[in-house]
Amino acid sequence: MTSNKKVVPEAKEALNKFKMEVANEVGVNLKQGYNGDLTSKEAGSIGGMMVKKMVEAYENSIK
Secondary structure, three states: OOOOOOOOHHHHHHHHHHHHHHHHHHOOOOOOOOOOOOOHHHHHHHHHHHHHHHHHHHHHHOO
């Protein structure tokens, strides 16, 4: 069974801000609230870029 529960609930605000910044970078018109009109490609580009940036930040922190 999978869960969308945040490991650190206090991080929700920071993650939402990060998501909005990444959406702007990749050119996706993400709005506060409902975004069900996004295509899978648009939503995936946001999530994919978020993961890429988090991995890069981690790699830079261990150097």
